[in-house]
Amino acid sequence: MLQTTKAIILRTTAYGDTSLIVSAYTERYGLQQYMVKGARKSSKKGSSMSTMLQPAAIVELVVYHNELKQLQLVKELKWAVVYQQVMHSIHRNAVALYMIELLTKTLRQPETNEELYAFIEDSLCLLDQCDAAVVANLPLFFSLKLAAMLGFRIDDDKPDGICFLDLQAGSFDTEPPIHGMYLDAALSQVAFELMQQDNAVTLYRIKLNQQQRRELLQGFIHFFQYHVADFGRLKTVQVLQEVLG
Structure with a gap:
């Protein structure tokens, strides 16, 4: 039919x-x-x-x-x-290919999910039109929101004061876990701020340097590797980090 x-x-x-x-x-x-x-x-x-x-x-x-x-x-x-820019801009194309590779690693079953489809399409369309500050932070936002939509979201119930994001438990705690798979206090605060953004349009408000962006992205990838069976490594990350700086 x-x-x-x-x-x-x-x-x-x-x-x-x-x-x-x-x-x-x-x-x-x-x-x-x-x-x-x-x-x-x-x-x-x-x-x-x-x-x-x-x-x-x-x-x-x-x-x-x-x-x-x-x-x-x-x-x-x-x-x-x-698209006006995604296929021709080195920066935007690198982000798009990261998003697509993340999807190929996490989408496994032919189940209809119109909300997830809309999120992916909206993210790609925003990538095509947004300014450079949003482009740079979009991989972080997309990773967090995708995890939440796939059912293993990080709990955003953050205690007051200094906290550490436990990437195995997917939650914030006032003490660093003994297993070592966590973000330090400064990066944990940034991760929390990213999680509070309802829309990627506001990502320009979050100011990050090159090292912070790289460490956050690597932390989120470790989160996926821990929670998704046979996730493996992402080939697009190195190019993404080189291009976005």
Whole structure:
């Protein structure tokens, strides 16, 4: 049965001489795998499809959807959102690719979650339009909010005074844990401030230097590694840190 859905492209794999297998997070069906025939043809149509199937692209798909099949077939695709900067700005593209890799590591089941889809799409659209101060802090905000939406949020019930964020327990405490997997008091305070932001638009208010941003991001990645089975390492982090500084 033909169905239409918006989708965020996560990754592609070559299949045969001219086709692609596409992993995408869709608005209607959650995580899905699609066959896109002719996407690698050396033709104008093939080139156009390849451009629309880059990681982080937001497209509208017309698909043959069968819940009994693991691989669905794409009949048509077109842009749902046309970026102005994400695909061309080194800084914004580095953030987008980090966000996409984080999604590929954490999204495992084809479950519909329209709220999660909206959060991801809104984050990518904001990345395309926001100023540099928001771009730099967006990976931190996105990581925290994604964890919360996936069900292992950090408890923001923070005691008064000096506190430490325990990355294993996902909570703040007045004493550092003995296991060593925690953020120091200064970084814990920043993490708490990030968690209080309801919208990424306000991220410009949080002033961080290069070292703080790097240590926070590494801490959040450790949090994911502890809470997500077979999470592994993220390949995009080094480039992200070099680009954002």
